[in-house]
Structure formats: structure tokens, C-alpha cells
Amino acid sequence: MTMNLVRAYGDTTGDGMVQLSFTLPVPAGPRAEAAAALFAAKMGLDPAMVVHAKAVGPDFTFFVVYGRSGVIVDLDEVEVHEREFPLLTAKEINLEVRSMLGRRLVVVGATVGTDAHTVGLDAILNVKGFAGEKGLEYYRELRVVNLGAQVDPAHLVERAVAEQADALLVSQVVTQRDAHLHHVRLVAEELAAGWPATTPRPLVVVGGPRFEPRMAAELGVDRIFAKGTTPREVASYLVHALAQRRVAA
Amino acid sequence: MTDTVRRNLLRLDQRTVRRARALAERAAAPVIELARTHTTTSVERAVLRLAGLTGADAEGIPWVNRLVDAVAADVGLGHGVALPVWHELRRGGHTDLAALAQKAAAGGVAFAVPEGRERQSAVTASRRAVARGIATIDRNRKTRDRLLRKLGDPPKPWIYLIVATGDIHEDIPQAQAAAREGADVIAVIRSTGQSLLDYVPEGATREGFAGTYATQENFRLMRAALDDVSAELGRYVRLTNYASGLCMPEIATLAGLERLDMMLNDCMYGIIFRDINPRRTFIDQRFSRQIHARAGIVINTGEDNYLTTADAVDAAHTVVVSQLLNERFGLEAGLQDWQLGLGHAFEINPALPEQFRLELAHAQLVRELFPNAPLKYMPPTKHMTGNVFFGYLLDAFFNLAGVMTDQSILLVGMMTEGIVTPFLSDRDLALENVRYVRDACAGLAEDFRPAPDGFVATRARQVLAESVELLERIADDGLFTAIADGTFGVTRRPADGGRGADGVVAHADDYLNPATELLEATA
Numbered sequence: 001m002t003m004n005l006v007r008a009y010g011d012t013t014g015d016g017m018v019q020l021s022f023t024l025p026v027p028a029g030p031r032a033e034a035a036a037a038l039f040a041a042k043m044g045l046d047p048a049m050v051v052h053a054k055a056v057g058p059d060f061t062f063f064v065v066y067g068r069s070g071v072i073v074d075l076d077e078v079e080v081h082e083r084e085f086p087l088l089t090a091k092e093i094n095l096e097v098r099s100m101l102g103r104r105l106v107v108v109g110a111t112v113g114t115d116a117h118t119v120g121l122d123a124i125l126n127v128k129g130f131a132g133e134k135g136l137e138y139y140r141e142l143r144v145v146n147l148g149a150q151v152d153p154a155h156l157v158e159r160a161v162a163e164q165a166d167a168l169l170v171s172q173v174v175t176q177r178d179a180h181l182h183h184v185r186l187v188a189e190e191l192a193a194g195w196p197a198t199t200p201r202p203l204v205v206v207g208g209p210r211f212e213p214r215m216a217a218e219l220g221v222d223r224i225f226a227k228g229t230t231p232r233e234v235a236s237y238l239v240h241a242l243a244q245r246r247v248a249a
Numbered sequence: 250m251t252d253t254v255r256r257n258l259l260r261l262d263q264r265t266v267r268r269a270r271a272l273a274e275r276a277a278a279p280v281i282e283l284a285r286t287h288t289t290t291s292v293e294r295a296v297l298r299l300a301g302l303t304g305a306d307a308e309g310i311p312w313v314n315r316l317v318d319a320v321a322a323d324v325g326l327g328h329g330v331a332l333p334v335w336h337e338l339r340r341g342g343h344t345d346l347a348a349l350a351q352k353a354a355a356g357g358v359a360f361a362v363p364e365g366r367e368r369q370s371a372v373t374a375s376r377r378a379v380a381r382g383i384a385t386i387d388r389n390r391k392t393r394d395r396l397l398r399k400l401g402d403p404p405k406p407w408i409y410l411i412v413a414t415g416d417i418h419e420d421i422p423q424a425q426a427a428a429r430e431g432a433d434v435i436a437v438i439r440s441t442g443q444s445l446l447d448y449v450p451e452g453a454t455r456e457g458f459a460g461t462y463a464t465q466e467n468f469r470l471m472r473a474a475l476d477d478v479s480a481e482l483g484r485y486v487r488l489t490n491y492a493s494g495l496c497m498p499e500i501a502t503l504a505g506l507e508r509l510d511m512m513l514n515d516c517m518y519g520i521i522f523r524d525i526n527p528r529r530t531f532i533d534q535r536f537s538r539q540i541h542a543r544a545g546i547v548i549n550t551g552e553d554n555y556l557t558t559a560d561a562v563d564a565a566h567t568v569v570v571s572q573l574l575n576e577r578f579g580l581e582a583g584l585q586d587w588q589l590g591l592g593h594a595f596e597i598n599p600a601l602p603e604q605f606r607l608e609l610a611h612a613q614l615v616r617e618l619f620p621n622a623p624l625k626y627m628p629p630t631k632h633m634t635g636n637v638f639f640g641y642l643l644d645a646f647f648n649l650a651g652v653m654t655d656q657s658i659l660l661v662g663m664m665t666e667g668i669v670t671p672f673l674s675d676r677d678l679a680l681e682n683v684r685y686v687r688d689a690c691a692g693l694a695e696d697f698r699p700a701p702d703g704f705v706a707t708r709a710r711q712v713l714a715e716s717v718e719l720l721e722r723i724a725d726d727g728l729f730t731a732i733a734d735g736t737f738g739v740t741r742r743p744a745d746g747g748r749g750a751d752g753v754v755a756h757a758d759d760y761l762n763p764a765t766e767l768l769e770a771t772a
């Protein structure tokens with residue numbers, strides 16, 4: 001099935017052309033340029049054209065390289081994180097919740113740790129919403145408790161217990177030194193320690209622009225949402241995941 | 250050149266402008282009164298820092314914290330720390346403040362508030378001690394003036410660049426490299442979470458998150474490194490840090506003691522973006538600005554940030570309102586116009602038709618409202634995405650708007666804004682962008698003459714009118730109410746909420762703060 005084999009596209013099918021930029025800790029000069037060409041060759045570019053080289057201070061050089069990559073990708077091998085649940089309308093979501101729980105579904109949301117970013121969390125939770133979709137507060141059958149940012153994971157769990165939450169929504173935007181992963185693990189730990197054994201554990205849903213959705217299990221959470229998430233996706237996921245739990249129970 | 254540009258190109262009604270200022274003054278008055286009659290734990294710790302108390306205990310908690318806590322536990326803070334501390338210093342025969350702090354932390358001291366003759370000697374002794382810190386600040390200011398004369402002050406717009414590796418020893422070579430590439434101002438952004446620490450960490454630090462801790466030693470190391478590179482380049486490179494969060498007064502004090510040149514210092518940023526208690530912030534900002542005023546430090550305010558949580562068109566007037574308030578609070582604290590680096594930003598959605606004209610209107614409006622302020626213009630952040638190529642273009646338009654409207658300080662926009670903190674090369678490319686626009690468009694401000702009833706001038710007048718309307722409401726209902734209602738950055742912050750409220754204390758009748766006395770005496 002040759003149809004499914006692809007190379008990078010410059011301006012002709014199959015030309016394999018790519019462009020790349022990087023810096024080497026080498027003073028500018030012929031040696032630096034040769035090093036850049038070798039670097040690109042080792043990345044598999046052949047030919048590799050170093051089209052721009054510029055000194056960045058006395059010790060570094062910045063390069064732009066154009067070149068041909070021999071890499072071929074078989075689209076059949078590609079793994080995508082497909083949405084595992086149907087996208088429902090607000091009406092359907094409200095109906096599902098009512099028939100499933102017979103009460104409102106309680107969502108407690110926060111940006112945890114030292115992270116002060118709230119725009120992403122609010123985009124999901126506030127009525128105003130995101131990308132033309134209303135946020136979770138708009139859903140009649142959802143009760144939203146938005147704790148804001150800089151929330152201590154232990155405090156989040158405390159509030160979740162008090163509110164008898166069905167789901168925790170955790171936002172993390174700052175990723176330097178893996179702060180986001182660290183904070184999410186703390187939430188998972190606090191939940192394991194602080195949640196009463198007698199009631200089912202709430203879903204833990206994590207979101208932020210630089211998350212890898214496939215890391216959910218590793219982080220001990222139920223679902224991860226990355227950049228561009230809309231509130232309806234999250235609401236749809238919540239009813240789906242809670243319904244699945246009921247089936248399993 | 251600047252005079253022509255700053256002339257009334259927008260045909261602003263000067264009566265409206267005066268009215269806006271009068272309203273800001275009225276809105277600020279009760280808040281200033283609050284700040285004059287209250288103190289905070291951090292203000293008191295700053296007094297001890299001025300008196301020379303440094304260092305921390307084995308757990309890393311500074312001695313200034315230990316001492317203030319001990320005094321608070323015994324006699325409260327309503328009298329200020331100075332009276333009980335200098336009374337005890339004399340009475341207990343402690344060798345110095347450090348010895349007293351150590352003993353007090355161990356629970357070995359019972360503080361008392363002196364009266365009569367004893368009070369008088371505590372007053373005198375504390376004044377003498379604090380005056381030494383203020384003398385250091387004065388000396389630093391003279392040194393800066395001397396270096397500016399000797400090395401030369403770069404022309405405006407100053408190019409302002411952030412370093413933020415988390416490790417001061419990485420920041421230093423990066424800052425020096427940036428200066429060599431043309432940066433006039435280096436800002437060391439602080440670690441995530443420092444705002445919420447109720448103490449200032451000690452020593453050189455290497456472990457910040459998305460920023461480097463503000464410590465006295467980090468300040469000293471970076472200023473020394475920039476002095477070296479300034480001498481090499483024949484141009485004085487300024488250093489900036491952030492006085493915000495729970496330790497605003499102390500960080501401001503350390504900046505004065507270590508000759509920082511500019512400081513982020515906003516009357517509301519901590520409230521809105523870090524959930525610090527509003528009263529605490531207003532009290533802290535006043536003291537910190539009195540220090541900045543004395544130190545000859547240029548402050549930078551944070552209005553640009555409102556446009557990350559609010560819409561940049563709908564909320565344009567909230568920026569102006571906040572600038573007028575920041576100006577009022579700043580002037581009252583003793584800052585002069587040349588020290589008021591009011592902030593604003595290029596944050597309108599680029600998908601909006603005529604986005605650039607709207608940006609020009611806002612930027613020119615601010616320029617004309619504050620003709621003598623070193624305005625700090627911030628690049629796009631919110632609409633920067635993973636498309637670094639488009640981001641680079643948008644940054645060029647930002648640079649162009651900055652040059653056309655004669656902004657004073659241009660923060661260098663990074664094409665990686667929407668992704669990560671920048672690579673070395675991203676910073677270099679960004680500087681190339683600014684240099685090109687600045688050189689290619691040098692003097693363009695002279696030729697920028699918005700038509701009197703054109704789009705730009707009309708929009709500017711509209712924003713001003715909306716600002717006056719909002720100021721009227723704030724002056725009537727009170728600034729605290731406005732903040733609680735989410736007026737700024739669509740974030741609601743009730744006056745009793747937030748962190749650090751327990752560190753606010755009303756002055757007792759005999760309250761003494763030798764630092765404020767000295768700063769206000771000469772203001």
C-alpha cells in the first residue's frame with residue numbers, strides 16, 4: 001500500500017525536504033559550520049545545506065539547515081490518541097447525569113502547587129467557556145467548585161471530600177523542571193491518602209498545554225487533556241467515564 | 250524629537266485628562282490613608298534589613314523573620330519592631346541585632362514597649378541604625394549616577410530582556426551575552442512561587458522553577474556581572490527584579506542596598522495574579538515605593554497582565570485606569586515622573602481586523618497621557634502560539650508600534666512565548682528583530698501623525714472616555730469594591746481574602762517606623 005508511505009514534502013512529492021534550526025556551543029567560523037553540517041548529517045539529512053550561521057556571543061553559533069531526509073513514515077504504524085468517548089450536546093450531558101446519578105455531578109477544579117495560571121482552567125469551568133462553547137458551570141446538572149490557582153494539593157483533596165466530588169479537575173501550565181508532573185503526582189498521592197475508603201474515589205482529570213495524554217496511567221490519574229481542549233469534550237468525558245465505572249461496579 | 254511626538258496628536262481634551270487624574274486621586278485617597286495607618290510583617294522586616302540584620306537560621310528562615318515573629322508574639326506589631334527591639338538591645342546588653350535575633354528565636358527574650366526616656370533612647374538608636382542602611386542606598390544611587398555619566402546612558406527605547414534559567418550561575422553568562430547583543434535592561438524573573446513565600450531566601454541559588462529566586466546575594470552577583478559587562482561595552486546596563494508578593498517591602502529594600510536600577514512594582518499585581526490580600530499589598534507597595542523613590546529606582550507597573558485574562562479591546566480602559574492609580578500611589582510615595590515605568594501591552598488578538606491600528610491607538614494614548622513617564626511596553630504573549638514564524642512577525646509589529654509611538658522601554662518579545670522559556674538562539678533572534686526595527690524606523694515617530702478624526706485618534710478618545718467613566722465609579726464605590734467586583738483582569742479579589750492578611754496590623758498611638766520617618770522627612 002504505497003499510498004500510506006510518506007516522506008516530508010518540500011515542493012515536490014517525495015523530495016523529503018525539511019528545515020531545522022539549532023545552536024552549537026562552538027565559536028562561529030568554518031569549524032562551527034562543518035560541525036553543523038556533520039550534526040545534520042547524523043540526524044539523517046543528506047544532503048544537508050547549512051544556509052545560515054550566526055555567532056551568538058563568543059562561544060555559540062546558531063544555524064539554519066535545509067536538507068533532505070530519507071525518513072519514510074508508514075501511516076498505518078501511526079498511533080493516535082483517539083477520543084474514546086462520544087461528543088455529546090449539553091442537553092444530552094444533562095440528561096445522562098440526571099438519569100445516572102439522580103443528582104448533580106460535582107466537579108472541583110483548581111490549578112495546584114505554585115502555578116498561578118487560571119485562564120485554561122477558567123476556559124473549561126467558567127460559563128464564558130472557550131472556543132465558542134460554554135464552560136461546565138453552564139451545565140444545569142453539573143455543580144462546579146472552582147478553587148482558582150496556587151491551591152495546595154492537600155487542600156484540593158480536603159475540599160473534594162467536603163463537596164463529595166465526583167471529579168477533580170486539575171490544571172498545570174508551568175512545566176519547567178517537570179513541575180507539572182510533580183504537582184499532579186502530589187494530587188494523586190493526597191487523594192490516595194485523604195479520600196474516605198467508604199466512597200468511590202472521584203475521577204481525576206488533568207489539563208494543560210504541554211501534557212502528553214498518554215501519560216495518565218503513569219501519573220495515577222484518569223484522563224489528561226492537552227492544548228485546545230473544549231469544555232464539551234471534558235463534560236462528555238465525565239459522563240462517559242462515570243457510566244463506565246457504574247458498569248464495572 | 251520626543252517633544253513633537255508627545256504633543257497632543259490625538260486631540261485629547263485636556264479637561265478630561267485633568268478630570269481623570271482628579272478622580273484617580275480621589276479613588277486612591279482612602280487606600281493611602283489605610284497604608285499610612287497600618288504596617289505589615291514585611292514592612293517591619295524591611296526596617297530590620299535597613300538596620301543591617303542579615304542571615305538565616307539552620308532551616309533557612311531569615312533572622313529578620315525570627316525577630317519580627319518574636320516581637321509580635323510578645324507585644325504585637327502595633328508599635329512597630331523598632332521600639333521593642335532597640336529597647337531590648339540596650340536593656341539586654343546584646344552585642345548586635347543578630348545576637349538578639351538568635352536569642353529571641355530560642356525564646357530567651359521577653360520584649361517590652363519602652364516609654365518615656367527609655368522610649369526616647371530606643372527611638373534615637375533605631376534611627377541611627379536604619380540611617381546607615383539608607384546611607385548605603387544613597388551611596389548606590391550616587392554610584393549609578395556616576396557610572397551613567399562615565400559609561401553613558403543608552404538612548405530610548407531601552408531594550409529590556411528577561412533571563413530565567415533558575416540558576417544564578419547560568420543567568421550571569423546569559424545576561425552578559427544579552428547585554429553584548431544589545432540589551433539595555435536585564436530582568437531576572439523570579440522563580441514560580443516566590444511571591445507566596447513569606448520570607449526572602451538567603452544566598453546564591455541554583456534551583457528555581459521558570460525563574461531564579463530573588464535574594465540579596467543573587468542581586469549582588471548579577472549587578473557585579475553587569476558592571477563588568479557595562480565597562481566592557483561602554484554603556485551602563487540596568488538590572489531589574491520584581492518587588493511583589495508577600496515580601497514586597499523587603500525585596501525593594503534589598504534592591505536599594507544592591508543597586509538594582511528598575512523594579513517591577515505594581516499596586517495591584519500581587520492581589521490579582523497571586524491572590525495576595527489587597528490591604529496587605531497596598532500597605533506594602535507604599536513602603537516599597539518610598540524606598541524605590543529614595544534609591545532612584547525606576548518602577549515598572551503590571552497593567553499589561555490584565556490583558557492576558559481580560560480582552561485587550563474591551564478592557565483597554567482598565568489599563569489606563571490602573572496606570573492613573575499607579576501614578577497617583579507612586580507620586581504620593583515620593584516617586585517622580587521619570588521613575589514611573591507604567592506598563593501596557595500589545596495583546597490584541599491578531600485575527601481581529603485593524604488590530605495594529607487599535608494597538609497604535611492604545612499605545613499613543615498612553616504616551617500622551619504620561620508624557621514624562623518611561624513607559625514600559627510589553628510584547629504579545631497571549632496570542633503567541635506554537636507557530637514561531639508567525640510569532641516572530643507579530644513581535645516585529647510590536648516593535649514597530651513601540652518605535653512609532655515612542656515607547657521608552659521595549660520588552661523583547663520571544664517567538665517561543667507560547668511554548669517554553671526561550672532558547673539562547675531565540676533570544677538572539679528576538680534582539681535582531683528589535684535592532685532591525687529600531688534602526689530601520691529610527692525617527693518614524695516624527696512622521697506618525699494620526700488624522701485628527703481618523704480611526705486611531707477616535708479610538709484613543711473613546712478609551713479615555715471609558716476610563717473616566719470607570720474612575721467615577723471607583724471613586725464613588727471605593728477601590729476595594731472595584732477589585733472585589735473583578736474590575737481588573739476580570740479576577741475578583743475581596744478585601745478580606747487572599748494570603749498574608751494576618752500580617753496586617755493597625756498602628757498603635759506610639760507606632761514608630763524610623764525608616765518611614767527618614768524617608769518622608771526628605772521626600
Ligand code: B12
Nearest residue numbers: 116117118119120171175176207208209229460557666669
Ligand atoms: C497568561 C499568562 C500568564 C498570566 C496568568 C494570568 C492568569 N490568571 O492565568 C501571568 C502574567 C500571571 C503569568 C505569570 C507567569 N507565567 Co505565564 N503565561 C501566560 C500565557 C501568556 C498565556 C497562558 C494562557 O492563558 N493560555 C490560554 C489558555 C486558554 O490556554 P491553556 O492554559 O493551554 O488551557 C487550555 C488547555 O491547555 C486546557 N487546559 C488547561 N488547564 C486545564 C485543566 C483541565 C482540567 C482541563 C480538562 C483542560 C485544561 O484547556 C484550555 C482550553 O483549551 C503563556 C504563554 C502562552 N502564549 O501560552 C505564559 C506561560 C504559560 N507562562 C509562563 C511562565 C514561566 C510564567 C511565570 C512562571 C513567569 C515567572 N517566572 O514569573 C509566571 C507564573 C507565576 C506562577 N506562580 O505561576 C511560561 C511557562 C513555561 C513552561 N512551559 O513552563 C509560558 C508558556 C510563557 C513562556 N514561554 O515563558 N503568565
